[in-house]
Amino acid sequence: MVVCIYVFLILLAFSALYPFWNTLVVSLNEGTDTAKGGITFWPRMFTFANYEIVFQDDKILNAFYISFSRTIIGTISATFLTALLAYGMSKSYLMGRGYYSFYFIFTMYFGGGLIPTFLLIKSLGLMNSFLVYIIPGLISVWNMIVFRTFFKSLPVGLEESAQIDGCSNWGIFFKMALPLSMPVIATLGLFTAIAHWNDWFAPSIYVSNQDLLPIQTILRKVLNSNVLTDAIGNDSIASEKMASKALTSKSLISAMIMIVSLPIIAVYPFLQRFFMKGVMVGSLKE
Amino acid sequence: MSQATTKVKYTATPPENSPRKKTFFNRLMKQMDVQLMVWPGILLIFVFAYIPMYGVLTAFMDYNLFTGSRIFDNPWVGFKHFEAFLTAPDIATVMRNTLMISLLKLLIGFPAPIILALMLNEVRHMVFKRVVQTITYLPYFMSWVIVGGMVMALLSTENGSVNMLLEGVGAIDEPVNFLSLKEYFWGILVSTTVWKEIGFGSIIYLAAIAGVDPHLYEAADIDGASKFKQIYLITIPTIMPVIIIFMILAMGNLLSAGFEDILILAQNPILRPVSDVIDTYVYRVGLQNGKFSYGVAVGLFRAVISVLLLTAANYLARRSGNGLW
Numbered sequence: 001m002v003v004c005i006y007v008f009l010i011l012l013a014f015s016a017l018y019p020f021w022n023t024l025v026v027s028l029n030e031g032t033d034t035a036k037g038g039i040t041f042w043p044r045m046f047t048f049a050n051y052e053i054v055f056q057d058d059k060i061l062n063a064f065y066i067s068f069s070r071t072i073i074g075t076i077s078a079t080f081l082t083a084l085l086a087y088g089m090s091k092s093y094l095m096g097r098g099y100y101s102f103y104f105i106f107t108m109y110f111g112g113g114l115i116p117t118f119l120l121i122k123s124l125g126l127m128n129s130f131l132v133y134i135i136p137g138l139i140s141v142w143n144m145i146v147f148r149t150f151f152k153s154l155p156v157g158l159e160e161s162a163q164i165d166g167c168s169n170w171g172i173f174f175k176m177a178l179p180l181s182m183p184v185i186a187t188l189g190l191f192t193a194i195a196h197w198n199d200w201f202a203p204s205i206y207v208s209n210q211d212l213l214p215i216q217t218i219l220r221k222v223l224n225s226n227v228l229t230d231a232i233g234n235d236s237i238a239s240e241k242m243a244s245k246a247l248t249s250k251s252l253i254s255a256m257i258m259i260v261s262l263p264i265i266a267v268y269p270f271l272q273r274f275f276m277k278g279v280m281v282g283s284l285k286e
Numbered sequence: 287m288s289q290a291t292t293k294v295k296y297t298a299t300p301p302e303n304s305p306r307k308k309t310f311f312n313r314l315m316k317q318m319d320v321q322l323m324v325w326p327g328i329l330l331i332f333v334f335a336y337i338p339m340y341g342v343l344t345a346f347m348d349y350n351l352f353t354g355s356r357i358f359d360n361p362w363v364g365f366k367h368f369e370a371f372l373t374a375p376d377i378a379t380v381m382r383n384t385l386m387i388s389l390l391k392l393l394i395g396f397p398a399p400i401i402l403a404l405m406l407n408e409v410r411h412m413v414f415k416r417v418v419q420t421i422t423y424l425p426y427f428m429s430w431v432i433v434g435g436m437v438m439a440l441l442s443t444e445n446g447s448v449n450m451l452l453e454g455v456g457a458i459d460e461p462v463n464f465l466s467l468k469e470y471f472w473g474i475l476v477s478t479t480v481w482k483e484i485g486f487g488s489i490i491y492l493a494a495i496a497g498v499d500p501h502l503y504e505a506a507d508i509d510g511a512s513k514f515k516q517i518y519l520i521t522i523p524t525i526m527p528v529i530i531i532f533m534i535l536a537m538g539n540l541l542s543a544g545f546e547d548i549l550i551l552a553q554n555p556i557l558r559p560v561s562d563v564i565d566t567y568v569y570r571v572g573l574q575n576g577k578f579s580y581g582v583a584v585g586l587f588r589a590v591i592s593v594l595l596l597t598a599a600n601y602l603a604r605r606s607g608n609g610l611w
Contacts, residue, residue: 001513001514002408005405005408005409006409006414008405009405009406009409009414009418010418012402012418012422012484013417013418013421013422015481016421016422016424016425016481016485017421017424018447019436019437019439019440020424020436022436022439022440022447023435023436023439026439026445034445035444035445036445037444037445037450038445038450039445040447040450081326081327081330082327084323084326084327085323085324085326085327087323088320088321088322088323088324088327089324091317091320093317093320094317094320094321094324095310095313095314095317095321100324100328103328103331104327104331107331107335107336109538109593109596110339110589110593111335111338111339111589112335112337112338112339112340112341112342113338113342113568113582113585113586113588113589114565114568114569114572114573114581114585115341115344115568115572115573115578115581115582115585116337116338116339116340116341116342116344116582117334117338117341118573119341119344119578120333120334120337120338120341124333135330135334136334138330139327139330139331139334141331144327168319169319169320169323170319170323173323194427197429198427198428198429198430198431199429200429200430200431201546201549205573216429216431216432217431219431219432219435220431220434220550223431223434223435223438223550223553224553250439250442250444250445253435253439254439257432257435257436260429260431260432261428261432264427264428265424268424268427269420271427272420272423
C-alpha cells in the first residue's frame with residue numbers, strides 16, 4: 001500500500017509540474033519549429049528569441065509596469081489598513097465591537113454581486129482609473145479576522161508596560177504590534193500581492209484604456225485571440241518582427257506565460273514557509 | 287466620514303441630565319484613538335460592500351444607465367425580471383449546467399484534498415513529503431489566465447502533449463480539438479479545477495490530522511488494527527469537524543459553479559450550451575448586453591438561494607454539534 005501511495009504522489013507531482021515544464025520548454029524553442037509538433041521535455045531548437053521579442057514590446061513592458069505598481073501599492077496599503085482595523089477590533093474595550101464584528105462578517109456571506117458593484121464603481125468615477133485596482137480591495141474581512149486573532153494572542157503585559165511608559169495605542173500599534181506580527185504580515189501580504197498580481201477580470205470590465213491594463217489581462221486577450229499581434233497592436237517594432245517572421249505565436253505565448261508566472265514562482269518559496277501557519281490561524285480559530 | 291459625522295452629532299447636542307449618556311460619551315472620547323483605527327475600515331466596507339447590497343434594489347426596477355446615478359429615479363416593476371428569468375428559455379440549460387458542474391466539483395473536488403492529506407500523512411520520508419507538497423501547492427497560486435493558457439497548450443492539436451500522448455499509445459488517430467467539443471468540457475473544467483486546488487486544499491486537513499493524539503494509533507496498533515482501519519476509525523472521525531465545516535461552506539457555494547475558470551476555458555461559443563452557468567450568464571446578459579436589472583435579479587436569486595442553502599447546511603451540522611455559527 002505504501003508503494004501505491006508513493007507512486008500516486010509521484011504521478012500527482014508530475015502532473016502538477018509538467019505543464020510548467022512544457023511551457024518553459026516551448027518558450028525556449030524556436031517558433032516555427034514548435035509548430036511542427038513533438039516538443040515535450042526538451043527544446044529541439046534552443047533559442048531566447050521568444051523572450052527577446054516579448055521584452056521588446058512597449059505595450060507588454062508597460063503592462064508589466066502597471067502590474068508591478070498595482071501589486072506594490074495595493075499590497076502595502078491594504079495590508080496596513082487591514083492590520084490597523086484588526087488592531088482596533090482586537091481591543092476588548094472597543095465600544096460597539098460586537099456590532100462592528102457582525103457588520104464585517106455579514107459581508108462574507110452576502111454581497112451585492114457583480115452588477116451593483118460595477119454600477120457603484122462607475123458612479124464613483126473609478127472607471128478607467130488606476131485607483132480602481134487599489135481602493136475597492138483596501139479592506140479584506142478575512143485577513144482582518146486573521147490579524148485580529150494574532151493581535152489578541154499578544155501578551156497583555158507587553159502592552160500594559162508600554163502604556164505605563166506613556167505609549168498611546170497608535171504608538172503600540174506601530175512600535176510593538178506591527179513588528180511582532182511580521183510573520184502574519186508576510187503571509188497575508190504575500191497572499192494579497194498574489195491576488196493583485198493575478199487579477200485580470202476587474203481590469204477587463206473597469207478599464208478600457210489599453211495603457212492601464214495589467215499583464216494578466218493582456219495575456220488573457222492574447223490567449224483569446226491566439227495571435228499576439230491582435231492583442232498588442234501593430235505599432236511596435238516587436239509586432240512587426242513577429243509578422244515578418246510569420247511564425248505561429250505559440251512559443252511567444254509560452255514565453256509570456258513563463259514571464260507572468262515567474263514573479264510568483266520567485267516569491268513562492270518564501271511564502272510557503274509561512275502560509276501553513278497563516279491558513280490555520282484564519283480557519284481553525286473563530 | 288459618515289461614521290465620523292454621526293459621532294460628532296453627540297457634541298452638537300450634549301445629552302443633559304443623562305449620566306448614562308455622559309459616561310458613554312466620556313468612554314467614547316477616551317478610546318477615540320482605537321475608534322479612529324476602526325472607522326476607515328467601517329467606511330470602506332460600507333461603500334464597497336453595503337452600497338452594492340442596496341444596489342440590489344435595481345432588480346425590482348427598470349434600471350436605466352442614464353438615470354442610474356439616482357437609483358430611485360428608476361420605475362419600480364416588482365418581480366418582472368425574476369419572472370422573466372424563471373420563464374426564459376435559457377434557464378433550463380443554465381440551471382442544469384450550474385448544478386451539474388457544481389455537483390461534479392463537489393463530488394470529486396471535495397474528497398480529493400482529504401485523500402491527498404491522508405496519503406501525505408502516510409509518507410515517512412520527510413524530504414519527499416515536502417517536495418510533493420511544494421509542487422502540488424504551486425498551481426493554486428497561478429491565475430486562471432496562466433492555468434487556462436497551459437491547459438490550452440496541453441490540449442492543443444498543434445504540439446499539444448495530451449494529443450501526442452494519446453496518439454503515441456494509439457488511442458486516437460489524429461489530434462482532437464478537445465476544447466471545442468461539448469462532450470469533453472465538464473471533464474476538462476472539473477479536472478483542471480481539482481488539479482489547481484487539490485494541494486492547497488490538503489493543507490487544512492493535514493493540519494487537522496497532525497492534531498490527532500498519537501496514543502490512539504499506538505493503542506490501535508497493539509489491538510492489531512490495520513492501517514486502513516486506523517484511518518477509518520481514528521483519523522477520519524478526528525478530522526470530521528473540519529470536514530463538516532468545509533462541507534457547509536461548499537453547500538453555500540452550490541450555485542457558484544465557477545466563474546473565472548469557465549470564462550477562460552470556454553472561449554468557444556459552441557461550448558455555451560454546456561458552459562453557461564448563473565454567474566457567467568449574469569456577466570454576459572446583465573453586464574455585457576447591458577440588461578442590468580435583469581442581471582441583478584438573476585444574481586440576487588442566486589445569492590438568496592445560496593444563503594438559504596448555507597443556513598440549511600449549518601442547521602443540519604449544528605444538530606450534530608459542528609455548526610459554523
